[in-house]
């Protein structure tokens with residue numbers, strides 16, 4: 001167990017990365033709910049449930065990340081990442097934007113995982129999210 005200032009330094013960095021992940025999940029939830037509302041035509045049949053599921057997955061991820069921040073004594077962000085959510089009714093653009101969103105989420109969690117030390121429970125919880133992001137990347141790639 002580290003007791004030096006570096007322990008608090010690394011916690012600070014971890015909290016910042018987790019907050020980045022949380023803000024990204026809040027953005028993802030908004031993006032998927034938006035696309036769920038606007039997806040049109042025959043593809044709505046499959047893509048509306050898909051976007052709805054991704055939105056609720058993002059809420060679950062946000063909840064888990066928020067709990068990790070609380071556990072570390074940090075203050076969780078309440079605003080979404082400000083990266084633009086591209087409005088469109090073209091499902092191809094929706095899927096492209098979804099892919100970019102999931103890829104960036106996976107990258108962020110890979111960084112978070114490298115910073116978690118001495119907390120197996122937190123590591124496992126973030127790792128599960130990381131694997132789900134990778135699965136989503138795979139799924140959207142196949143849809144494109």
Ligand SMILES: [Fe+2]
Pocket residue numbers: 025028057058061105129133
């Ligand atoms: Fe997520």
